[in-house]
Amino acid sequence: MILGEHLQELHGLPAFTFPGPDDESGAALPDAGTVAWRIASDVYDSEEPWEAAFARFLGAVDTTRVRALIIGAWEEAYENSSAEVIGSLVAAKEQLPALRSLFLGDMGSEECEISWIVQSDVAPLLNAFPELEEFGVRGGNELAFSTVRHEKLRALTVQTGGLPAAVVRGIAASRLPELRHLDLWLGDEQYGGDAEVEDLDPFLIGADFPRLEHLALRNSQFQDEIAASCATAPVVPRLSVLDLSMGVLTDKGATALIEGQPLTHLSKLDLHHHYLGEEVKERIRETLQPSGVLLDLDEDGADSYEDDDGEVHRYVAVAE
Known part of the structure; x- marks a missing residue:
């Protein structure tokens, strides 16, 4: 079995990838509460750290209405753990009061094999979001x-x-x-x-x-x-x-x-x-x-x- 595709939905909402910094389409973003927002960087040769992409997301979307987040790749996920990603999410907890579903590590095998994804202790996410109803994580390397x-x-x-x-x-x-x-x-x-x-x-x-x-x-x-x-x-x-x-x-x-x-x-x-x-x-x-x-x-x-x-x-x- 090959994990080749990203999540297509979460919490009953269709997945939508937040545009990258070079997006020039001019397309309007969907209503904040109607999609599961996927925030991702690139594993290899990333031009924007995941934390920077997340910061742009926080500034561009009415996060008080966001119900589902899909955390995709972060730079060099085969070497860098999810600890800083988790830290950024925890720091933004007050900005995400409606969050009910969260998935961490949505990467296909071409981005990073499942056994290569370096995770960390995910318990801080559950502690930070007491209203969370669904939580998922992919990758067992250093997972706690x-x-x-x-x-x-x-x-x-x-x-x-x-x-x-x-x-x-x-x-x-x-x-x-x-x-x-x-x-x-x-x-x-x-x-x-x-x-x-x-x-x-x-x-x-x-x-x-x-x-x-x-x-x-x-x-x-x-x-x-x-x-x-x-x-x-x-x-x-x-x-x-x-x-x-x-x-x-x-x-x-x-x-x-x-x-x-x-x-x-x-x-x-x-x-x-x-x-x-x-x-x-x-x-x-x-x-x-x-x-x-x-x-x-x-x-x-x-x-x-x-x-x-x-x-x-x-x-x-x-x-x-």
Whole structure:
């Protein structure tokens, strides 16, 4: 899987890239509250630092009405962390009272591979914007998530090619009573993904996340273990969507999942990018489709190879 395109929408609003300093189109800017504003610099040979682009944005737009921000590339994002970007956002918190959705690191692979993006501790953003309802971040390199309490956050997305266990534990230890949608891309250990299934227990138990209804634990090398844990996980009966896609899911994990607690209450089970045989896929269909569960069993892109010793190597959808 290649992350080649930028976000097209956020918070239900179409994305709009704030023009660069050399824009001479003369086109009027959209109404401040009708789009998700994308603020970006260039990763390579940038003529304008991200902070300067953001300063121009603050001066050109009625920021009191901005509801969604998409933070794109900053200069040399493969070497420079997001700390200064985060600092600029925090410093502007009083100018963004209506902000409800924020995504940090919207870069395609041609700009900066997901495993190269240097992040930092994102907790200051949640602390600075207590009214935020949605937060997403891309890139696991140096990513940190200090324990926070946030009363309004409803959706949290962390996209990485390798998610550090410390980040998983920081999220798990946070108090997010309104969280309904959690999406974690766990990734590959070669790119920093050192979490284990035990680190996911707080989400699978669900006691500290009473409103959770959409759980995505995906893009994992240990997808079989996650699936087996979901077979008995207390959180599953109250979920609407269970997403175990993008990882190394085999017949072993899928069989454990389907032989566990009932899943017929789900509106959707997403297993796309998998390594399942036809017999197991058909068993899943026969078990869940009669109850109206929407299934995604697309295996497009799932890649593997057998080495000289006969060992089969399988890959997550997004690593580098």
